[in-house]
Amino acid sequence: MAEEANPFESLQEYVGDAAAYLGVGEGLLTRLQNPERVLETNLTIELDDGGLETVRAYRSQFNDDRGPYKGGIRYHPDVTRDEVKALSGWMAYKCAVVDVPYGGGKGGIALDPRSFSTGELERITRAFATELRPLVGPDTDIAAPDVNTGQREMNWIKDTYETLEGTTAPGVVTGKGIESGGSEGRLEATGRSVMLTAREAFRYRETPLDGVTVAVQGYGNAGAVAARLLDEEGADVVAVSDSTGAVHDPDGLDAQMVKEHKKETGSVTGYVDAAEELTGEGLLTLDVDLLIPAALENAIDETLAEEVRADVIVEAANGPLTPAADDILIERDVSVFPDVLANAGGVTVSYFEWVQNRQRFYWDERRVNDELETVIVDAFDRLIEVFEEYDLPNLRTAAYAVAIDRVVNAHAEGGTWP
Numbered sequence: 001m002a003e004e005a006n007p008f009e010s011l012q013e014y015v016g017d018a019a020a021y022l023g024v025g026e027g028l029l030t031r032l033q034n035p036e037r038v039l040e041t042n043l044t045i046e047l048d049d050g051g052l053e054t055v056r057a058y059r060s061q062f063n064d065d066r067g068p069y070k071g072g073i074r075y076h077p078d079v080t081r082d083e084v085k086a087l088s089g090w091m092a093y094k095c096a097v098v099d100v101p102y103g104g105g106k107g108g109i110a111l112d113p114r115s116f117s118t119g120e121l122e123r124i125t126r127a128f129a130t131e132l133r134p135l136v137g138p139d140t141d142i143a144a145p146d147v148n149t150g151q152r153e154m155n156w157i158k159d160t161y162e163t164l165e166g167t168t169a170p171g172v173v174t175g176k177g178i179e180s181g182g183s184e185g186r187l188e189a190t191g192r193s194v195m196l197t198a199r200e201a202f203r204y205r206e207t208p209l210d211g212v213t214v215a216v217q218g219y220g221n222a223g224a225v226a227a228r229l230l231d232e233e234g235a236d237v238v239a240v241s242d243s244t245g246a247v248h249d250p251d252g253l254d255a256q257m258v259k260e261h262k263k264e265t266g267s268v269t270g271y272v273d274a275a276e277e278l279t280g281e282g283l284l285t286l287d288v289d290l291l292i293p294a295a296l297e298n299a300i301d302e303t304l305a306e307e308v309r310a311d312v313i314v315e316a317a318n319g320p321l322t323p324a325a326d327d328i329l330i331e332r333d334v335s336v337f338p339d340v341l342a343n344a345g346g347v348t349v350s351y352f353e354w355v356q357n358r359q360r361f362y363w364d365e366r367r368v369n370d371e372l373e374t375v376i377v378d379a380f381d382r383l384i385e386v387f388e389e390y391d392l393p394n395l396r397t398a399a400y401a402v403a404i405d406r407v408v409n410a411h412a413e414g415g416t417w418p
């Protein structure tokens, strides 16, 4: 097994590669590779049994040249300062790829949510929101859900912020419940942009999506929705996995039924209509047309990259390939459609939610989905244009080139002062 890549170093490498094509000078490159500031703090809360617990929390504000910092908050035992810094940079460049007027931010708390009661999680979330209050707001920094957080946590953060500020400000977070100012279509937005990217990828390759075989690693919000929508578009989802294992059926799985099974049992394994069970790694090396990593970073390293048999990878997760894996996949002629495009549906519909919050005027789901499709297809076309025009090694470099160009232009227009 290759040494685990540091996601922040991966981000810096991607930015450096693309900046070199654009001729960005050293002085500006440092800015493009590092967050503007990082909050690192202790949250100490009272447990249900009266004891105290302290957890470590982070918020990285990467860049606000194009608008307020924007990005999710993750609850996971492996959260580190470097992971949060990397994820905040990905957000800055993702927002620029799809041209939504935001910068990038990300937060995380190093904890396993399964070890805490709902009341304890609420106290931790409200403690974090209290720490964040001077740094966030609808015009400065806007949080959203990420791994192991969702509408519930966003509603708590919004309520804490509004209570402390003595106002109503639903735009301080996105991904809220509908009654708290959330948007129709937000829950499915990331999976939808994964499906749209895959659809456009196969159109670009002049292959119909109908009958394309698909394996999905990670059957959570992003992966399960992408699988269901691809199924509806005529693709054959033949294998899916989660942290407990994988199921495979060469004749195709019913994506929605697997999701129901996971909801009931907590796992995709044991799904009776699957022909066989696989290991997680077995899924990543299946002979399929399309592989969708939708779990966590560094899922495919250089060793696994040698064994991948898919023709196309669409990254639903953030940073699922290490840079070394990327290099091998270029050599092996596997087309990788990068995270900053493919999973940008989440932040795009978050932007729509924020626009609706500011206008206090709400859209129906059809409008949200139509506007999302326009954004993703336009971004896809721009990325292909740049990829072909500059003869770039892969679509990731093209995506970063598009994004960095926009961030650099915004910075230049603002000028340097004093």
Ligand code: NAD
Binding pocket: 145, 146, 147, 148, 190, 217, 218, 219, 220, 221, 222, 223, 241, 242, 243, 244, 280, 294, 295, 296, 297, 316, 317, 318, 343, 344, 346, 347
């Ligand atoms: P989630 O918690 O809903 O789902 C994650 C899934 O991955 C779970 O089913 C989990 O069991 C599975 N998993 C974890 N480790 C695994 C492993 N080793 N092998 C196989 N499966 C494993 O999270 P999500 O919201 O779907 O996010 C998944 C990825 O997508 C993350 O990288 C996240 O940053 C990214 N993303 C999510 C959104 C969003 O709106 N949800 C937006 C942009 C990016």
